[in-house]
């Protein structure tokens with residue numbers, strides 16, 4: 053029997069959990085640890101290491117070691133190793149593959165389904181990239197869940213009415229306000245910063261240590277400005293350990309023996325005090341507190357109306373964070389709790405004994421909710437970022453406002469800006485800035501066939517509909533002429549689009565593209581003598597013809613992706629035939645790359 057696991061794909065650590073009866077339990081990795089470092093390394097001999105094995109060799113093999121890949125998710129960044137480029141999705145899929153393997157060994161059975169967490173503040177592209185990484189790792193990704201929502205599930209929230217989750221991990225910060233109403237767990241608001249976390253504290257501390265070493269010990273500046281990457285990596289790791297120690301001690305020492313400086317060997321030691329560390333991170337902590345207050349305001353609440361504050365993520369162990377939050381919120385601080393009490397004790401800040409494990413546990417619970425095994429709770433989430441369109445002058449008009457509960461459906465009228473204008477471009481964006489350029493573009497399409505009249509006269513209805521899985525449909529409609537265009541972004545849909553797919557293209561454009569692909573493929577099909585490939589082409593072409601008739605944009609997109617792959621393969625064969633002498637490339641043994 054295959055199981056569904058819950059995965060916290062973290063910036064610094066990842067964690068996997070499963071439902072043991074009605075309780076979520078963390079699955080230890082092959083070294084017996086609950087957290088697996090989100091580190092991937094490529095060895096000289098071509099092996100791929102993930103987790104502790106990768107982290108432990110990072111100092112000696114830095115150029116081939118990739119860390120904090122989560123910060124690059126959804127971007128076009130490439131990691132170059134030995135002349136090969138790896139995308140953030142590729143690297144994340146290696147981490148997920150390891151978690152899958154560890155889970156299968158531990159459970160003694162195959163694992164197919166997964167619920168994977170992302171920061172609440174991730175945009176569509178980052179979510180899609182995460183989903184794609186899961187698919188590449190061999191998972192059927194059942195749902196992408198927001199990390200604070202997962203934490204809320206892990207705590208149960210039996211009797212609580214209003215809860216605030218402050219989640220500060222290694223690379224990201226999220227704040228979410230939730231309410232438990234009957235059997236519904238409703239997310240009321242969320243704010244965050246995808247570039248604020250423990251690694252930023254590490255960097256600040258590292259700069260301080262480098263300066264201290266230079267001022268006090270006169271260490272060679274070349275060493276200290278980062279010429280020596282190996283030394284710097286070692287110092288970075290020691291700095292993170294020192295930071296963690298400062299959570300339980302007032303003072304600590306970084307010591308590294310036998311460091312070469314010029315011709316001499318030196319022993320490095322550097323004293324650090326909690327007080328100084330707190331002064332260093334104070335501004336960043338302030339930013340998190342500001343976002344906390346805004347999230348409370350967005351939820352239409354005040355600090356007094358929130359019953360419980362839950363701290364999540366490894367960096368929430370820093371004492372300064374607990375005390376600053378407690379004084380801001382006027383609550384008792386630092387109560388450890390692995391589940392919430394059954395009422396009575398109000399306005400407390402709670403932290404799990406292991407705050408870095410609650411997200412994975414909540415993700416496993418969500419898996420059970422989807423599977424219908426746990427019917428006690430209905431989860432109602434929101435869209436963290438506004439969705440809307442660009443209008444004349446580069447302004448962004450949100451149709452679905454930030455923090456709107458999903459499912460949601462919004463309609464709004466727009467018009468033309470020039471006389472006799474017969475088409476308009478609908479540019480769909482996601483973000484919270486009033487300027488379109490500052491937001492994230494999801495795609496654009498054209499609505500043509502508008503009546504030729506004076507500017508401002510036509511009424512163009514634009515509607516945004518997002519369902520519970522985050523699938524967004526945008527439609528533009530001219531009621532006068534009946535002209536209509538519609539596109540679907542299958543964000544939460546595993547049958548949806550793959551990574552290169554920009555999803556948003558008008559249905560007519562999609563149909564044109566598919567017709568073109570079918571035509572090109574029919575001209576090149578004779579090049580391949582591989583029977584399996586030929587059968588596959590036939591099957592996908594038949595499906596595409598069906599999709600052209602039904603007009604389902606999700607199905608059209610799926611077919612387009614499949615046809616593009618086929619065409620790519622056929623064009624590759626054609627190139628080989630042009631450039632290679634006959635017989636050098638055996639087409640009968642050709643199999644498509646997948």
Ligand SMILES: Nc1ncnc2c1ncn2[C@@H]1O[C@H](COP(=O)(O)OP(=O)(O)OP(=O)(O)O)[C@@H](O)[C@H]1O
Nearest residue numbers: 062063064065221222223224250299365366367369
């Ligand atoms: N006792 C501690 N004191 C201070 N920082 C700590 C402590 N324990 C762990 N951390 C920090 O917590 C971070 C890791 O936390 P966690 O595992 O929750 O993050 P993550 O899930 O990898 O990141 P994210 O959720 O941001 O993607 C690291 O920066 C680590 O140094």
Ligand SMILES: [Mg+2]
Nearest residue numbers: 062221365411
């Ligand atoms: Mg995390």
